[in-house]
Structures are given as C-alpha cells and as structure tokens.
Amino acid sequence: VSYLRNTWYVAAWSDELPPAGMLARTLLDEPVVLIRNSAGAVSALVDRCPHRFAPLSAGVLRGDSIQCRYHGLEFSSDGRCVRNPHGPLAAGLAVKGFAVAEAHRAIWIWMGDASKSDPAQIPDLAYLSAAPASAFSCGHLHSKGNYELCVDNILDLSHTDYLHPSTLGGGAVTSTHQKVTADEQSIQVEWYCANTRPAPLLVSLIPELPPQTDFVTRVRWYAPAVMRLLSATVPAGQAVEQGYVNLNAHMMTPETRASTHYFFAATRNYCVDDAALNARLAETRKHIFATEDMPMIERVQQRMGEREFWSLEPRLLPVDDAPVRVRRRLQQLLAAEATGS
Numbered sequence: 242v243s244y245l246r247n248t249w250y251v252a253a254w255s256d257e258l259p260p261a262g263m264l265a266r267t268l269l270d271e272p273v274v275l276i277r278n279s280a281g282a283v284s285a286l287v288d289r290c291p292h293r294f295a296p297l298s299a300g301v302l303r304g305d306s307i308q309c310r311y312h313g314l315e316f317s318s319d320g321r322c323v324r325n326p327h328g329p330l331a332a333g334l335a336v337k338g339f340a341v342a343e344a345h346r347a348i349w350i351w352m353g354d355a356s357k358s359d360p361a362q363i364p365d366l367a368y369l370s371a372a373p374a375s376a377f378s379c380g381h382l383h384s385k386g387n388y389e390l391c392v393d394n395i396l397d398l399s400h401t402d403y404l405h406p407s408t409l410g411g412g413a414v415t416s417t418h419q420k421v422t423a424d425e426q427s428i429q430v431e432w433y434c435a436n437t438r439p440a441p442l443l444v445s446l447i448p449e450l451p452p453q454t455d456f457v458t459r460v461r462w463y464a465p466a467v468m469r470l471l472s473a474t475v476p477a478g479q480a481v482e483q484g485y486v487n488l489n490a491h492m493m494t495p496e497t498r499a500s501t502h503y504f505f506a507a508t509r510n511y512c513v514d515d516a517a518l519n520a521r522l523a524e525t526r527k528h529i530f531a532t533e534d535m536p537m538i539e540r541v542q543q544r545m546g547e548r549e550f551w552s553l554e555p556r557l558l559p560v561d562d563a564p565v566r567v568r569r570r571l572q573q574l575l576a577a578e579a580t581g582s
C-alpha cells in the first residue's frame with residue numbers, strides 16, 4: 242500500500258493528549274507514540290524500542306524523555322538514546338521520530354521527509370479554534386474501511402438522503418445538481434437547493450424555522466483527506482451568512498489499508514451560547530456517524546475485500562464527480578511523490 246507521506250495528517254485532537262501524557266496510535270501502518278511533555282510540547286516517535294521492540298508507549302515519561310519499560314533504554318523527544326543502563330550510547334540505538342505541529346485544536350503529523358515539513362501547509366481551519374466551547378465539538382471514530390472510502394462518503398453527500406433520512410437528509414442534496422470546482426490546493430463541491438424542507442434534525446432543534454428554506458452545502462477537500470464542510474439552512478432568498486450555518490471538519494488518517502481514524506469537528510453560528518444544545522448536537526452527530534456511516538463503510542469494505550476500487554469497475558453516477566476528481570488528484574500526488582517531483 243502506498244500513502245502520501247510528505248503531507249500533514251491529523252494524529253489526534255489536542256485534548257486527547259494531556260500534559261505529561263502519551264497516546265499510542267497506528268498511523269499509515271506504523272505504530273506511533275505521541276508524547277506531550279509537562280511544558281506542553283508534543284513529539285512523535287515510532288512506538289517500537291530498537292532493542293527488542295517493546296512498545297515505548299508502555300514505558301515511563303521522565304521529564305523530556307521516555308524510558309522503555311522492558312530493559313530501561315531512555316530516548317529523548319527526537320528519538321536519540323540518552324541513557325543506556327547496559328553500556329555506551331551507540332548511534333544505532335535511536336528510534337525514528339516524526340515532525341509534528343499543533344494547530345486548529347489538533348495534533349498533525351508528517352510521516353515523510355521531516356526536512357520538507359512546513360506547518361504553513363496545514364489547511365486553514367482557524368474557525369475550529371475561534372469557536373466558543375459552547376459552539377464546538379469534536380470526536381474520533383475508528384472505521385473499518387479504507388480512508389478513501391471515508392473521503393468519498395463526505396464528498397458525495399447524496400448519501401444523507403438515504404442513510405440519514407430522519408436526521409441530516411431530506412432529499413435536498415439528491416434533488417440538486419452539484420457544482421464542482423478545483424484549484425491547486427483543493428477541490429470543492431457545492432449543492433444549492435432553493436426552497437426545500439429543512440433537515441429533520443434542525444427542525445427538531447429550532448422549532449421556529451420556516452417550513453421552506455434554501456439549503457447550501459459546500460465541501461472543500463485538501464490533500465490527502467482534510468475536508469471543511471459548510472452546511473447552511475437559509476430563510477428563502479437571504480445570504481448564506483444569515484442562515485443557520487454549520488462549519489464542520491471531517492479528516493481521515495489511514496490506520497491500515499482497510500481501517501481509518503476518522504476525526505470530525507463541528508461549529509455553528511446559531512445558539513452559540515447554548516451548551517446544552519451543543520452537547521445534544523454533538524451526541525446526535527456522533528451517534529449518526531457511529532451507527533449509520535461507519536457500518537455502511539465497513540460493509541462496503543467487506544464487499545470489496547482486498548480488491549482495489551477501480552479494478553471492480555464501479556458504475557459511476559453524476560454524484561461521483563467530486564470523489565473521482567479527488568481520487569485522481571491523490572493518484573497524481575502519489576506519482577509525483579514517488580518520482581520526487
């Protein structure tokens with residue numbers, strides 16, 4: 242399996258890793274331990290001691306270094322062995338480290354050539370850090386499906402009308418032709434549906450909604466698998482900003498060929514001080530993803546088995562325009578990375 246390596250992936254939400262804490266996670270088929278020292282700085286190492294391959298995440302943090310619990314080798318946050326109770330500090334005792342950066346309430350990891358890593362290339366999701374706590378939620382789910390299937394799921398939101406008909410869907414996306422645009426950095430798909438019934442979930446939360454509204458959905462994808470999603474329910478004829486706007490993020494990091502870490506976050510511009518509504522919305526969204534999206538993606542993966550997506554000759558529909566463009570863009574990026582261009 243090849244993954245894009247010279248790029249940023251989300252490794253964890255910031256609040257998953259407390260000060261003087263560790264978090265073990267398999268990313269791109271590699272065991273990784275994320276470490277936050279007591280001063281708050283984050284580092285990431287291969288989670289496998291070079292001596293006899295014990296997980297370093299089973300070890301003990303000692304100030305800025307981590308001690309292997311098996312035979313006591315101690316490594317600094319950049320992976321150098323700084324203490325060997327059994328002999329000299331040979332260079333080969335080092336463990337590989339990864340470039341990390343913290344932005345937009347998340348910890349990002351660069352699993353390729355660290356000298357090429359540049360935090361300025363992390364997609365701009367500043368709205369996540371700007372949102373007040375009562376209008377922000379985030380979560381992490383494990384998906385038993387390839388990360389590209391998880392990306393397809395967000396880029397083709399016609400599924401909301403069938404998989405989530407009583408909550409997020411209602412027919413608006415299917416009934417609208419999407420508009421797909423692309424630039425150097427991103428691919429965007431937009432659905433604009435005038436004069437439709439608002440989604441059932443929003444109706445249940447905001448009883449004073451008019452019975453007919455405009456519905457705007459925009460997904461902007463950044464390589465390899467970061468998407469910002471705007472969904473706006475707008476009183477007929479008004480500007481998008483005047484509507485009930487959710488500005489969300491959906492980010493996928495491959496765990497293995499057939500499993501994915503799915504990171505999602507939500508913000509909104511309505512009832513922003515309503516912490517109870519925030520909690521209810523967060524719970525409902527997570528429930529929908531966990532009980533509707535994840536099982537479907539898992540079943541798709543099972544049906545596909547080991548076979549590659551294109552080899553199964555999918556009979557594509559107009560709704561696949563954006564997902565297919567994204568798959569092609571990823572192929573181009575992978576080819577460019579393989580040839581070093």
Ligand code: FES
Nearest residue numbers: 290292293309312
């Ligand atoms: S396995 Fe880590 S010190 Fe032996």
Ligand SMILES: [Fe+2]
Nearest residue numbers: 400401404534
């Ligand atoms: Fe969904």
